[in-house]
Amino acid sequence: MAHNTRLNVLPQRDGGIGRATFGSALPAPGGDLEPARSLYIHVPFCFHKCHYCDFYSIVDTQDRQVAYTDRLIGELRALAPYSRGEPLRTIFVGGGTPSLLRVELWERLLRSLDDSFTIVRDDDPCAVGDRPPTEFTVECNPETVTFDLMATLRRGGVNRVSMGAQSFDRGHLHTLERRHDPENVPRAIELARGAGIRRRSVDLIFGIPGQSIEDWERDLDRALALDIEHLSGYSLTYEPGTAMTARLSRGEFARMDEEVEVQMHRAVWSRARSAGMERYEVSNFARIGRGGVSVGAECSHNLAYWRQESWLAAGPSASGHLRTADGTAGHRWKNIPRLDDYLRPADAVGTSPLAEYEPPDPHRAVRERIMTGLRLREGIDPGWLRQACERVRPGSAERVRRSAETMSVRGLLEMEDRRWRLSDEGILFADGLAVEFFEAMD
């Protein structure tokens, strides 16, 4: 098996306080790994730490941007063999705040991506069939968007931006400690469009303490009035260790009433639909064509996550997945999270040290597919479910089927286009239902 032949077995470093111990390494490229067709890059800089955020990011210190870019370029070069020359289908640069990276560093990064990987441009004459244009997304903070930056990104092949608006209400933005002027959102979307970035998306958050259902509907209306093809609407999650969670437990505010939160879910479903968008995942909506057919506005990169495809990961705290050639399981890993560790030693080459690593495990892979599949509109193929369960745990397929039947009697799961998918009611219980499937598999 591939993970027995380690490419670069990393030295065991001392596990001092707050430091991860790492000893695992990525499997060697080739062998029984399928070529990776997606790439995630993590840019760990922010202006300021938002109170709900549990991403790894540090408040920008300009002095480390150069060192980071140098190290990242080296890492990308080491990851390149995993794509085996195949063109990338998707690239996603997230953060942190990628738009905070200085323009000249962006230019270097984009050049190096072109050197190391095959990226298919929108205007590539051969961009058809198995060689679709690479979906290349960059997350932006509306505050930091300039025409110069957008044009640079565009020239480097970026064709999609995801704009973190969160809310258009200054009061609610303040509660989240998210510092931007909401009026910058339409401006930023306009700049991106003007620079030729074809695909645009906006992120919103609901369930903010103090937010009313009307406030939320106003946010939705403002976002959907923009020239965008995609919307993400997240209910606020109190992640452990974030300032929001600490404030909640201090009693600074109360958790949103569940009933109101459910209404907010319903509001985004119906408003998005009226605006010509359809929910394709718990929190994601994409423009659809006539008769409800996809026009490819879904985020293919995220779909790669949810379909357990292979993707590479670069930058501190980034997570990757490499599927074995037979497609039954994959290696999962997470890079070392702290920027300092990532940059050290100064002359580091090759892939990043890992903080976490899980070898391929077919049983785990089935659970992951169920878990993410339930969240997707496309749902789960019952034929696959039967075979996969039987393969990893003989005798379990029948129990899993019975469990699905029960959920369907409860009105939570439905069979559509020969696939199991959660109903509108069921989608609100996706986690609990995944646990029920896990139980049935055991």
Next chain:
Amino acid sequence: MPELPPKPSSAPRIRNFSIIAHIDHGKSTLADRLLQATNAVSAREAKEQILDSMDIERERGITIKASAVTVYHRHKPGAGADDLETDFESPAEDASPASHQVRKGDSPESHGDLYMLNFIDTPGHVDFNYEVSRALKACEGAILVVDATQGVQAQTLVNAYLAVNENLTIIPVINKIDLPSARTLEVAEEVEQTLGFAAEDCLLVSAKTGVGIPELLAAICERFPGPREPVTDKLRALIFDAVYDDYRGVIVYVRVFDGRLRVGDKIRMIGTERTFQVTEIGKMTPKPYRLPNGEIGPGETAYVVAAIRSLRDVRIGDTVTLENAPAAEALPGYQPPRQMVFCDFYPATTEDGDGADFEQLRDAVEKLSLNDSSFTFQPVHSEALGFGFRCGFLGLLHMDIVQERLEREGGVQIVQTAPTVSYHVLVRGTDTVTGANGQALKSVDHSSPFYRDVPAGSQLLEVHNPADLPNMGHVIEIREPICKVEIMLPKEYIGDVMKLCLDRRGLYKNQNYVSTSREIITFEVPLAEIIYDFFDKMKGMTSGYGTMDYEVIEYRADNLVKMDTLINGEPVEALALIVHRDKAEFRGRNLLVRLKEQIPRHQFEIPLQSALGGKVIARETIKAYRKDVLAKCYGGDVSRKRKLLEKQKEGKKRMKNVGSVTIPQEAFMAVLDQGD
């Protein structure tokens, strides 16, 4: 195998004693010092509380089982302080009889006459009090240890009285005098005030630093009497303990009072009338040491191996005699330990109903009962929880320990129901009455001190499971165990603690002075009230300074009723309770509030009700949850989220289904918390 010092031609003098005290006052640490001072263990071998050999004892830092050991020591008659063997002998462990002669100084004989000290370290916790009673019957003396910072406490008194009742000589020892907070003199006065020993007779010791140990050893030899003279030449040896060993079967600890016992003898237990062949006789030094001559005589204690298969084949307290020259009369024995607290154990997982988990639990229970004969068990079946065992324990700590050992040593996961006491139910008619399981309910043993006032045409049944209560139409009365509770506490807390006792249906008995700052109060309180967090409440309201002892003194009738708990309309017997009518509503409401906190929300609303004979007296509702989905699941979230859901799945394994409601194990303990 360690060696004992060579036996001198003249037999050593013998001293048999126990170390007794309130919990944590330093008995086991003092035992360490005695072992070390007499060279029974070398400094290298010495570890803290060496006699606490069970894992669970070491982890919890308490003694659960008494341990008997034998050491040798030299003492000059009249000396106030002795030389320690450490100073003139090599450690016992690395000495052959010859090398043992290698002295550090002058000849061993110049340090005095040889004494054989047989001593027993006992547990301090109330639940294991019967271990103390047993130990004392094998001794002529007792070292009563009192912590110099804590003073006389509830178990100090109880254990001292036990020793006095056995006519033992007591040496009061004030321990931990090295601590800066030691109130040595005050505590000596307390000893005088409460127990009547002259304050100046107390020895001052630090079991930590070893201060006072030479004086203590001298006092042991001087003050404790030797064993009483034999009254017959027929063998009479008291079985004061027994443990089970995987390889050798049951190992019996005996104290010989009369006659001699040798390897090869055919012995007979006077009580059980069973006979066995002795294959080995030895002493714990503290390692087992097989006596080369295989013989012991009057006054000695030893362990005996005799191919005894199961602990059930011996009765602790029985007398051993010889098959072919039997003694006429047994030595006075013991009351068997009485199980006071009962609860059910069920396997936490019941997969596919194939019963494999129950079989595993059965194995674990049977195996543990080989090591601990003081808990009882009998199979039960419950609608909600499946097959399990109803077990009886000496107290709450004992229950806790048994559960932990079953889980750890038996590898089973357990769901435990709330503990109850054993009720005596007086019913009309003498026909067999069956309980919830269809098994006949046991009658109270006629020889029990609590069997009384049973009119003709009625019977007294033992019920320790509320589900087993016979039809109330036939019940004349329900009697419950009443305890005499003694609480020793600083004066300023007396008001609060009295109120607690009265709230728990307590009857005030009296109040006594211990010292200028502390008193001891006595109440009679139903045991059922004590097992509901009484101890924790009392500790809490006395800032940890109060200590208590309790003992069941009688059974008394009261207005007791069965209270049912319904979840989603279904009665759950594992949550049924026997309560005092006046407290039913209050208890019901509290129970439901606790349940509401414990039972996770479901996708539907769950009504919770308390009912007396079909009449609902309290009600709560668990609201349905409206959503259970996390907003985000991107690349890095997949593993984390999957692990989270897997954990929830594992958690659900430890839950039980009642109809369509999933109930976590903790909910079955909700009944415990009074919430007042």
